[in-house]
Amino acid sequence: MSSHSAVSAGSEASRFPTSVYADRLARAAQIAQRSGLDGLLVTPGPDLRYLVGSRADSFERLTCLVVPADGNPPSVVLPRLELASLSDSAVGELNLPVHDWVDGVDPYELVSSLLPETPRVAVTDAMPALHLVPLARRFGAVPALATDVLRELRMIKDDAEIEALRRAGAAIDRVHARMGEWLRPGRTEADVAADITAAILAEGHTEAAFVIVGSGPHGADPHHEVSDRVIESGDIVVIDIGGPVEPGYNSDSTRTYVLGEPDPQVADQVAVLEAAQRAAVDAVRPGVTAESVDAAARDVLADAGLADVFVHRTGHGIGLSVHEEPYIVAGNTVVLTPGMAFSVEPGIYFRGRWGARIEDIVVVTADGCESVNKRPHGLTVLPG
Structure with missing residues (x-):
């Protein structure tokens, strides 16, 4: 020695x-x-x-x-x-x-x-x-x-960490902005995932930590990754993607797409989900508890009769790990403090039919929060 x-x-x-x-x-x-x-x-x-x-x-x-x-x-x-x-x-x-x-x-x-x-x-x-x-x-x-x-x-990110999270958020936003290039009927989920993975790397990530392409009934499984299922016209598709940018801070953003004009009921239910995600983001500020943010999203969905199809917590902390403290979940009484960074990602899942999720990474500020993701939140219609 x-x-x-x-x-x-x-x-x-x-x-x-x-x-x-x-x-x-x-x-x-x-x-x-x-x-x-x-x-x-x-x-x-x-x-x-x-x-x-x-x-x-x-x-x-x-x-x-x-x-x-x-x-x-x-x-x-x-x-x-x-x-x-x-x-x-x-x-x-x-x-x-x-x-x-x-x-x-x-x-x-x-x-x-x-x-x-x-x-x-x-x-x-x-x-x-x-x-x-x-x-x-x-x-x-x-x-x-x-x-x-x-x-x-x-849990409390410093200025350098927050800037890294902003870079990661902007990079994954650029990938979502290109989804129309890859997501179309006749391609498999695996085909689309391969293009997304290449784009994640091209946009400055050191790796694609995860790529979820959940089309049609697969979108109702929050932990689905990819398969050889052929994407069809009319499908609702959940795209949840992310990975680290130097010096190791992660992106994580989910958007939901539809190939062709959506069924009116589906459009209405995704609009409720969008309102639930917005309510949770609006609830983020110093001094409130993590569980109160979860409740803000859950209450909107419950009021629309969708409580039973929201089956996971509203969010998780992020930084060097994709999942870390604080967890935005019922029972977590951690008080939010400026510098905390976490996802806000309510979802709705109809087993065997379709699902949807909307996710941003937010950072708690002195009087509210900043979202590092800027892409539109509603159901994005692509050619079907």
Whole structure:
């Protein structure tokens, strides 16, 4: 095992300025101390990327960021053969000590040496049991989850994160704007999905994290992805798409299309859905609860007799993960605060017939919210 004071820095194109990560680490330590913890242990995943910009993967060999709560500098423990995985992170510019180890060395003892004896630690929820169990044995107790500590940080987006979400929203809007090029009778859902995937990449995403093309009866399944079903004239089609843009912040937007003029009853029901989505967005402001936003959408649908066909929560937080806190759902009494970002996406689903969903990502502001998606919300009519 050896210790290094720095790792060579990589390009900042894929991460925020180093000062952003320094601030996050300091706040994480402060919240950990306030929570009665001696430190946080963060293995690869969204939390590690949030704190130091690292995209390291998790393998059978332990990689772990150790964040002491007493103000001492955080350290990174990782296999020597994985040192290169830190090159694009902020670890080098932050001058964090790096403790690398080779096979035959006990990395759990190394982690333990960086904390007080019998420490009270919390671990990220992405830590594999492969590492959690040996650490629990080393500390003599199962560590707590760091979810509450890191949620407090990650739920409130800073200006740089919000700008990244705006870029992601604009990029996915550009893909939705082109749907008429691909969505037409005679093509399969898979054909359309392939074109959408290419466009998501062309519009600046690093990957297409998900592409849902739910045509006709498939639109009534909220978790349908794609199939070889041939799209027909008259179909209602749900398109739910998104993915990350650098430095890793996700888009997620759903619009509903119809090929040809819609049945009047369908048009009326989608208009109610549009009103429900608008009511929920209008309800977003500091000081209200997450569940009140869910209720705003649900009440509009209930008044129209559509309560039973709205079968999921109204929204989910978004950032480095597509789904994260806060969740916009009944029972969640989290109070909205400026900087929180989440989806507002009520849907209606008629099993075996058709479905519709309308989704924007919104960011809570000082007096309401900002939607990062600007495309029209109603039922978009395409040639049938």
